[in-house]
Amino acid sequence: MTPNWIAADWGTSNARFWAIGGDGTVLGERTSDKGMGTLDPSEFEGVLVDVCADWLETANTVVACGMVGSRQGWVEAPYQTAPCSVCPATMVTAPVTRVGLTVHVIPGIRQMNPADVMRGEETQIAGFLAQNPGWDGVICLPGTHTKWVHVSADEVVSFQTCMTGEMFALLTQHSVLRHSIAKGGWDDAEFADAMSHTLSRPEALAGRLFSLRAAQLVNDTDTVILRARLSGLLIGAELAAAKPYWLGREIALIGADAVSMPYVAGLKMQGVPVLRGDAKDMTLAGIKAAHALLETA
Amino acid sequence: MTPNWIAADWGTSNARFWAIGGDGTVLGERTSDKGMGTLDPSEFEGVLVDVCADWLETANTVVACGMVGSRQGWVEAPYQTAPCSVCPATMVTAPVTRVGLTVHVIPGIRQMNPADVMRGEETQIAGFLAQNPGWDGVICLPGTHTKWVHVSADEVVSFQTCMTGEMFALLTQHSVLRHSIAKGGWDDAEFADAMSHTLSRPEALAGRLFSLRAAQLVNDTDTVILRARLSGLLIGAELAAAKPYWLGREIALIGADAVSMPYVAGLKMQGVPVLRGDAKDMTLAGIKAAHALLETA
Numbered sequence: 001m002t003p004n005w006i007a008a009d010w011g012t013s014n015a016r017f018w019a020i021g022g023d024g025t026v027l028g029e030r031t032s033d034k035g036m037g038t039l040d041p042s043e044f045e046g047v048l049v050d051v052c053a054d055w056l057e058t059a060n061t062v063v064a065c066g067m068v069g070s071r072q073g074w075v076e077a078p079y080q081t082a083p084c085s086v087c088p089a090t091m092v093t094a095p096v097t098r099v100g101l102t103v104h105v106i107p108g109i110r111q112m113n114p115a116d117v118m119r120g121e122e123t124q125i126a127g128f129l130a131q132n133p134g135w136d137g138v139i140c141l142p143g144t145h146t147k148w149v150h151v152s153a154d155e156v157v158s159f160q161t162c163m164t165g166e167m168f169a170l171l172t173q174h175s176v177l178r179h180s181i182a183k184g185g186w187d188d189a190e191f192a193d194a195m196s197h198t199l200s201r202p203e204a205l206a207g208r209l210f211s212l213r214a215a216q217l218v219n220d221t222d223t224v225i226l227r228a229r230l231s232g233l234l235i236g237a238e239l240a241a242a243k244p245y246w247l248g249r250e251i252a253l254i255g256a257d258a259v260s261m262p263y264v265a266g267l268k269m270q271g272v273p274v275l276r277g278d279a280k281d282m283t284l285a286g287i288k289a290a291h292a293l294l295e296t297a
Numbered sequence: 298m299t300p301n302w303i304a305a306d307w308g309t310s311n312a313r314f315w316a317i318g319g320d321g322t323v324l325g326e327r328t329s330d331k332g333m334g335t336l337d338p339s340e341f342e343g344v345l346v347d348v349c350a351d352w353l354e355t356a357n358t359v360v361a362c363g364m365v366g367s368r369q370g371w372v373e374a375p376y377q378t379a380p381c382s383v384c385p386a387t388m389v390t391a392p393v394t395r396v397g398l399t400v401h402v403i404p405g406i407r408q409m410n411p412a413d414v415m416r417g418e419e420t421q422i423a424g425f426l427a428q429n430p431g432w433d434g435v436i437c438l439p440g441t442h443t444k445w446v447h448v449s450a451d452e453v454v455s456f457q458t459c460m461t462g463e464m465f466a467l468l469t470q471h472s473v474l475r476h477s478i479a480k481g482g483w484d485d486a487e488f489a490d491a492m493s494h495t496l497s498r499p500e501a502l503a504g505r506l507f508s509l510r511a512a513q514l515v516n517d518t519d520t521v522i523l524r525a526r527l528s529g530l531l532i533g534a535e536l537a538a539a540k541p542y543w544l545g546r547e548i549a550l551i552g553a554d555a556v557s558m559p560y561v562a563g564l565k566m567q568g569v570p571v572l573r574g575d576a577k578d579m580t581l582a583g584i585k586a587a588h589a590l591l592e593t594a
Contacts, residue, residue, distance in 0.1 A: 110511070110514070110515050112515060112516070114504075115512040115515040116507070116508060116511045116515075117511045117515060145473070160504045161504075161507040161508070162503045162507065163472070163473065163503075163507045164503060166472055166473060170468070170472055175460070175464075176463060202499045202500035203499035203500075203534075203538055204538055205499070205538065206460075206461060206534045206537070206538035206539075207457045207458075207459055207538035208411075208538075209459075209460055209464075210413070210442055210458040210460045211412050211458070213414075214407070214413045214414045215412040217407070217412075217414050218376075218407050218408070218409060218412040218414060219409070219412055234503075237503040238504075240500035241500055241501055241502065241503035241504035242503075243500070
């Protein structure tokens with residue numbers, strides 16, 4: 001079978017491409033480290049052609065999601081405004097030089113008040129809904145910027161971003177805490193204790209961060225324990241902020257295992273049922289859903 | 298008049314030296330960018346001799362405070378443990394090669410539970426008490442790591458560190474927010490609004506940070522407004538954490554104008570009377586108090 005079209009998840013740091021056959025079968029998958037962050041608008045087409053040259057012999061259509069559609073990307077795909085359908089009303093076509101090639105870019109979604117944006121997650125949500133028709137509830141997409149999204153009647157009703165992942169990276173890599181936090185390792189009890197503490201007393205957070213450093217200086221506390229404790233403090237703060245999204249609901253959590261783990265642990269501690277989905281699978285399913293819209297248009 | 302001794306405030310990034318006459322008069326003041334962070338233990342004496350060569354012709358005694366006494370400093374001056382006197386019970390002598398020179402290092406203060414440490418601020422507190430004998434209350438020392446210190450009967454009773462200054466620097470320099478926050482400028486009303494919001498609803502903080510970035514993308518909000526808003530969110534979170542320290546009290550705030558300004562504004566909004574002190578003056582007064590202890594010993 002030959003590739004019929006190409007699906008692309010083109011983010012800030014990396015890009016992933018799939019060759020899709022006429023019946024929707026995935027014929028191949030490739031990645032590139034040429035993310036949006038490293039490219040000028042004029043360079044995207046070259047990367048696509050380099051990585052997918054043989055596929056492009058038969059595939060003339062590309063459907064792409066992610067930061068490729070941001071203002072600094074290949075072409076700006078203006079945000080849809082929530083509440084809105086999870087499936088894109090329109091896609092934007094990127095400028096290309098190769099004859100016959102058409103690249104469709106899926107728009108992100110914005111929310112006016114409180115101001116918020118997503119770009120890429122909307123496609124994972126569309127993929128989840130394609131696989132779970134009629135789902136009504138809250139989807140959490142953990143990552144550098146975790147999204148909590150209320151979905152109802154195939155629409156994104158409202159959402160909230162917490163930059164917990166980025167905060168953890170900043171504190172462990174750039175702050176005074178970097179001396180005291182292990183690069184890996186985990187401790188369930190310490191995570192649970194710290195998470196419960198900030199969830200029940202979110203006002204204490206600002207006073208507890210430096211205490212991690214001090215605990216090492218004063219009590220020689222193990223740096224693996226401090227890693228779990230920092231994660232607990234930050235996830236607790238996020239769960240406190242996102243409480244209206246998860247309280248009394250079932251949560252669909254879409255993300256890789258490593259980044260999802262503390263969320264799963266935290267939500268289970270609060271008695272919240274968690275349904276898991278794989279981010280890559282959902283992305284591909286969402287791009288396929290957008291491609292199907294093209295065919296029916 | 299010739300220098301009788303030398304006072305030194307030797308921090309992580311910088312050092313400041315004063316030549317002191319026999320009657321306590323300041324005869325000269327010099328600074329160096331050779332902070333503890335850039336020096337091996339063996340290099341401190343050379344910096345001192347380079348910067349203060351002429352003073353050392355008559356001054357044989359140095360009294361130093363700050364990170365010079367940390368484990369990575371010239372010599373480790375072990376922490377006193379709170380509750381403890383603000384005046385050091387003992388100072389540690391640094392190893393030197395120059396004949397006749399004695400360098401005394403003031404110890405920091407630690408707290409066992411919750412774990413916390415200070416090194417340098419104890420000297421400012423001692424200076425404040427030397428100038429305000431019998432003061433009983435709370436001293437706030439804003440900075441990269443702001444300290445809230447309960448002082449009573451010339452003792453440090455308890456204290457809490459909030460790394461708000463470092464967090465502001467991390468978020469404005471290294472996070473996704475860096476694109477959206479002006480390098481300077483201010484807006485009183487935006488600061489006040491954001492501060493009140495996190496002070497009254499600290500659980501919302503984690504959801505409000507990314508919203509600063511989104512506000513620029515979605516509403517094209519001015520980056521000066523976003524700067525004031527970020528400061529307000531973080532100071533509000535700190536005031537929420539430090540509430541037991543300031544509620545219903547008068548606060549002595551020791552710090553330079555720029556770093557003190559948002560604290561003064563925030564505390565005044567809560568109806569808290571604020572007494573101001575200059576950090577440099579208090580440091581020198583504290584070193585003088587430690588020097589006086591040497592003379593009476």
